[in-house]
Amino acid sequence: MTQEQANWFADAFNRLVDNVDQAILGKRDVIRLVIGALLSEGHLLLEDFPGTGKTVLAKSLANTIDGSNSRIQFTPDLLPSDVTGVTIYDQGKGVFEFHRGPIFASIVLADEINRASPKTQSALLEVMEESKVTVDGVGYPVGAPFMVIATQNPIEQAGTYSLPEAQLDRFLIKTSLGHPDHDTAVALLLDSSNRARADLVSPVIAADSIVAMSRLAAEVHVDASVVGYLNEIVTGTREHKDARLGVSMRGALALARASKTWALSQGRTYVTPDDVRELAPHVLSHRIILDPEADFAGVTAEQIVSDVLVTVEPPVYRAA
Structure with missing residues (x-):
């Protein structure tokens, strides 16, 4: 990893951010x-x-990526084959052919994912972990890059199904947008005639370049002391008095991967404890299951992560 590569990555990252920011x-x-x-x-x-x-x-x-994208509107009557695809017998050819579902795209929008039945939600488990779909015993890779962006509304509970822990654990980051501030709200209201703001965004990077950037991020250096710090944070979530289930090893690996990308996006070839601290609430909170009594008392998973970050001491670097 050279500094020139890090600078190129940071520049490309900022261009992506600027494009979506439109x-x-x-x-x-x-x-x-x-x-x-x-x-x-x-x-x-x-x-x-x-x-x-x-x-x-x-x-x-x-729209930012020059690749394929699809949208799946999750509903209670959605079937697993509606997501992954189905094998159909072709009478003319005398063979079974696999017809790919909308999951075969670079960016897949799973809109209101919690409205689908657990059976349909389980169809996403394999593809989100292994980037392939198995139908009738045959595996079909979905290609790279591949990302599932799922949305859910925390207010409406009628006709919804809570995402199982195994599925939540497969999401690298959970976040929210929230309402805009005053100046942003005014700007949006002045432009209220534009009902398709996503159409303002055009591709600025090829799909192959996204793959190359991901491979480059994997090469970022992480010192053993930072890895130890990260592991202590994860262990702290498991030992917290208000947690019935803490962060899994998959969650620890996710935080390590995300920290590398976060460091490189700022032009650094190495991960610092600050990278881990900044990402921990977004990567770890949704993987924690609260103790029922703590949940009833109003404790949140974010509070548990915050408590752990305060308790665990970050490593100290000394000048050579």
């Missing part, structure tokens, strides 16, 4: 998290109130 105003920090998840070869869960721009953000990211 459609999602005033949410640059969230956009950086979204693109960081993409370049870390992870998936994103957007949970927020209706009308905050979740779908626009997902569409804008898909």
Whole structure:
């Protein structure tokens, strides 16, 4: 890893952020998290109130990349084959042919994912972990880059199914947009005639370049002391008194991958404890299951991560 490569990555990262920022105003920090998840070869869960721009953000990211994208509207009657595809017998050829579903795309928007039945949600488990779909015993790779951006509304509970822990664990980052500040809201209202803000975003990078950036991020140096610090944070979530289930090893690996991308996006060839601290709430919180009594008392997973970050001492670097 050279400094020139790091500078190129940081420049490309900022161009991606600037491009999506045309459609999602005033949410640059969230956009950086979204693109960081993409370049870390992870998936994103957007949970927020209706009308905050979740779908626009997902569409804008898909439009930024010169690759394929698809949208799946999750409903209670959606079947697994509607997502993955189905094998159909071709009478003319006398053979079975696989017809690919909408999951075969670079960016897949799973809109209102919690409205589908657990059976349909389970169809995503394999492809989100291994980037392939198995139908009738045959595996079909979905290609690279591949990212699932799922949205869910935390307000409406009627007709929804909670995402199982195994599925939540496959999302690299969970975040939300929230309502815009005053200046941003005014700017959006002045431009209210534009009902398709995602269409303002055009491709600025090829899909192959996204793959190359992901490979470059994997080469970022992580000192053993920083790895130890990261592991102590993860262990702290498991030992916290208010947690019934802490962060898994998959979550620890996700935080390590995301920290590398985060460091490189700032032009550094190495990860610092600050990178780990900044990303920990977004990468770890949704992987924690609260103790029922703590949940009833109003404790949140974010508070548990915050407590652990305060308790665990970061490593100290000494000048040579």
